Amino acid sequence: MYPSAFEYSAPGTLDEALSALGEAGDEGRVLAGGQSLIPMMKLGLAAPGCLIDINGLSELSYIRESNGDLAIGALARHADVAASDLVGRTNGTLAAAAPWISDPLVRNRGTVCGSVAHCDPEGDWNSVMLAVGASVVARSAAKRRKNRERVIPIADFVAGPFTNSLNPGEMVAEVRVPKYRGAAGGAYLKLERKIGDYATVGVAAHLALDAAGNVAEAGLALTSVHQHNLKVTEAEALMAGQTPSPELFAEAAEAAARSCDPESDIRGPADFKRAVVAEYTRRGFAAALKQARGEG
Ligand SMILES: Cc1cc2nc3c(=O)[nH]c(=O)nc-3n(C[C@H](O)[C@H](O)[C@H](O)COP(=O)(O)OP(=O)(O)OC[C@H]3O[C@@H](n4cnc5c(N)ncnc54)[C@H](O)[C@@H]3O)c2cc1C
CATH class of the missing domain: 3.30.43.10 (Uridine Diphospho-n-acetylenolpyruvylglucosamine Reductase, domain 2)
Structure with a gap:
C-alpha cells in the first residue's frame, strides 16, 4: 500500500x-x-x-560517557550499541540485549531512541531501559530556555502501548543509562520462534551488589507478556537488601510470573509464556550475579 x-x-x-x-x-x-x-x-x-x-544529524550518532552516565544519542543504531566497547564494559543488560534486536538489516538502520520512542510492547529496548533505570532526554524548540529540555524517567516516559509521554514539538535527543558503580551485572534473555522475530518472551535483569555482597539494586522488566513493557516492581522490592541466592531468584521469578498478563497467540499459550517468564527470571538473575561477582 x-x-x-x-x-x-x-x-x-x-x-x-x-x-x-x-x-x-x-x-x-x-x-x-x-x-x-x-x-x-x-x-x-x-x-x-x-x-x-533526522538521519542528517550526525551530531546525534554518539554513545558516550556523560557525567558518569552512559548516553545514547538519537541516531545511534542498534548495531552501534552491539559493537560498542563502552557498552560492553559498562552495562551487561544493554550489551546482552543489542544482538537480539531482529536481524543485521534492522540493526544497521533502526535506532535505540526510535525504539524507545515507539513504545512497542514487543520491543526489547524499553524492557532493558526499565530494568536499568534509564531516563529519556526530550528536547524541543520551546520559547523559554528552561522548557527546552526535559529529563523523563523511563517508567514515566512509557505511557502505554505505542504511546509515549512526549509533547507535540518534542523529540528524544538522548537516552541516559546510569553507569554501574561497584559490583553489578545484567542479562537479557529472549525466546523467539526464529532469528529476526519479535520476542515470545523477553526478560531484562539487572543486579548491583553492596560492599557486603547483598543486593543494593535489582531491576527486572518483561517484553511481550503485557500491554506494555512491564517493570516488575514487586520482584525488585523483595530482592532489595537481601543476600542473592537461588531461593531469592525463585521468589522474584514467582512475582514476575504473577505480575504479567500474557495473551495466547501464534507464539504460544499464555501459561507457557508465564512459565518462560519465571525460568528466564531465575536464569537472568543468576547470570547477572555471576557477572557482578566477576565470574561470568
Ligand atoms: C522485520 C523487523 C523486525 C523487528 N524486530 C524487532 C525485534 O526483535 N525487537 C525490537 O525491539 N524491535 C524490532 N523491530 C523494530 C526495530 O527495532 C525499529 O528499529 C524500532 O522499533 C524503531 O526504531 P527506528 O529508528 O527504526 O524508528 P522509526 O521507525 O523511524 O520511528 C518509530 C517511531 O518512533 C518515533 N521516533 C523515532 N525516533 C524518534 C526520536 N528521536 N524522538 C521522537 N520520536 C522518535 C517515530 O516518529 C515513530 O513514531 C523490528 C523491525 C522490523 C522491520
Missing part, C-alpha cells in the same frame, strides 16, 4: 530539526531508522502530515 501524502524535511542540525518539529505541531513525526514508522505508514496504521528526517 502507498502511504498517504506527507510533507518531508531533512534538517542538517538539531536546532533546525526542533524548529521544524515545533512548526509541524501534532502533524510532525520524527523519522529515524524508519524500521517501524515506514511499515506502519505503508499499512495505513500511521498517517503523519509531516516527516522530519
Whole structure:
C-alpha cells in the first residue's frame, strides 16, 4: 500500500530539526531508522502530515560517557550499541540485549531512541531501559530556555502501548543509562520462534551488589507478556537488601510470573509464556550475579 501524502524535511542540525518539529505541531513525526514508522505508514496504521528526517544529524550518532552516565544519542543504531566497547564494559543488560534486536538489516538502520520512542510492547529496548533505570532526554524548540529540555524517567516516559509521554514539538535527543558503580551485572534473555522475530518472551535483569555482597539494586522488566513493557516492581522490592541466592531468584521469578498478563497467540499459550517468564527470571538473575561477582 502507498502511504498517504506527507510533507518531508531533512534538517542538517538539531536546532533546525526542533524548529521544524515545533512548526509541524501534532502533524510532525520524527523519522529515524524508519524500521517501524515506514511499515506502519505503508499499512495505513500511521498517517503523519509531516516527516522530519533526522538521519542528517550526525551530531546525534554518539554513545558516550556523560557525567558518569552512559548516553545514547538519537541516531545511534542498534548495531552501534552491539559493537560498542563502552557498552560492553559498562552495562551487561544493554550489551546482552543489542544482538537480539531482529536481524543485521534492522540493526544497521533502526535506532535505540526510535525504539524507545515507539513504545512497542514487543520491543526489547524499553524492557532493558526499565530494568536499568534509564531516563529519556526530550528536547524541543520551546520559547523559554528552561522548557527546552526535559529529563523523563523511563517508567514515566512509557505511557502505554505505542504511546509515549512526549509533547507535540518534542523529540528524544538522548537516552541516559546510569553507569554501574561497584559490583553489578545484567542479562537479557529472549525466546523467539526464529532469528529476526519479535520476542515470545523477553526478560531484562539487572543486579548491583553492596560492599557486603547483598543486593543494593535489582531491576527486572518483561517484553511481550503485557500491554506494555512491564517493570516488575514487586520482584525488585523483595530482592532489595537481601543476600542473592537461588531461593531469592525463585521468589522474584514467582512475582514476575504473577505480575504479567500474557495473551495466547501464534507464539504460544499464555501459561507457557508465564512459565518462560519465571525460568528466564531465575536464569537472568543468576547470570547477572555471576557477572557482578566477576565470574561470568
Ligand atoms: C522485520 C523487523 C523486525 C523487528 N524486530 C524487532 C525485534 O526483535 N525487537 C525490537 O525491539 N524491535 C524490532 N523491530 C523494530 C526495530 O527495532 C525499529 O528499529 C524500532 O522499533 C524503531 O526504531 P527506528 O529508528 O527504526 O524508528 P522509526 O521507525 O523511524 O520511528 C518509530 C517511531 O518512533 C518515533 N521516533 C523515532 N525516533 C524518534 C526520536 N528521536 N524522538 C521522537 N520520536 C522518535 C517515530 O516518529 C515513530 O513514531 C523490528 C523491525 C522490523 C522491520
